Amino acid sequence: MSNALEYITAAATVIAACATAWAALAASSSSKSAKEAVEVQQRSEQSRVDLQKKELLIKNFQMLMSTFTEIKVIAKDDHAPDRGPTLKSLARQLRYYESIVQSLSPQIGRKLHHWSNKEIDSYSNPRLISYMLGYYESHIGDSCDTFFDQKIEMLIEIQDEIFKI
Numbered sequence: 102m103s104n105a106l107e108y109i110t111a112a113a114t115v116i117a118a119c120a121t122a123w124a125a126l127a128a129s130s131s132s133k134s135a136k137e138a139v140e141v142q143q144r145s146e147q148s149r150v151d152l153q154k155k156e157l158l159i160k161n162f163q164m165l166m167s168t169f170t171e172i173k174v175i176a177k178d179d180h181a182p183d184r185g186p187t188l189k190s191l192a193r194q195l196r197y198y199e200s201i202v203q204s205l206s207p208q209i210g211r212k213l214h215h216w217s218n219k220e221i222d223s224y225s226n227p228r229l230i231s232y233m234l235g236y237y238e239s240h241i242g243d244s245c246d247t248f249f250d251q252k253i254e255m256l257i258e259i260q261d262e263i264f265k266i
Contacts, residue, residue, distance in 0.1 A: 155266060158205040162263055165198035165213075166256050172230065173249045192230045209263055216255045221248045 172191050175184060199217060203210025217226045229245065 154205055155263075158202060158209065158263060158266075161198050161201045161205065162209070162260060165195060165202060166253075166260070168194045168198060169226075169252065169256065173253075176229070176245060176249075188230060195226070195230075206263070206266070209259060209266075212259050212262065216252065216259060219255070221251050226252070 168191055172188065172195065175187055175191065178184075199210075199213055202213055219225060229248065
């Protein structure tokens with residue numbers, strides 16, 4: 102009987118060893134699966150963050166375009182009430198949106214900086230706004246149409262690049 106018991110004990114030991122090996126294999130496989138799941142989750146989270154960042158970039162760039170268009174309207178309207186304070190406020194908003202866009206996308210920020218400082222007909226954005234602020238009664242009429250039209254075309258090109266990101 103002791104022989105039979107030894108065989109049963111040996112068989113139980115072999116079965117236990119196999120079960121332990123199987124459990125180790127399953128744990129290793131589970132560990133790989135868990136690691137892969139974490140990596141997928143991290144990629145998903147990064148994609149979500151990138152999408153939110155692009156959404157903010159588009160929103161703030163559109164606000165910048167809208168603000169620049171308002172500046173054009175005020176510049177051409179000689180009889181706009183509170184022209185000076187309105188232009189000051191719009192100039193601050195324009196700089197604010199520029200800084201946000203620059204922080205969200207340095208690549209687009211560089212293009213926007215170039216857009217802001219590029220001279221057209223001896224004007225850059227800061228120079229024209231300063232001119233209009235310095236001379237509240239200044240009449241620019243149609244003299245800056247080329248400036249505004251080219252600046253708006255540049256903004257549209259930059260916006261197209263944003264959509265390609």
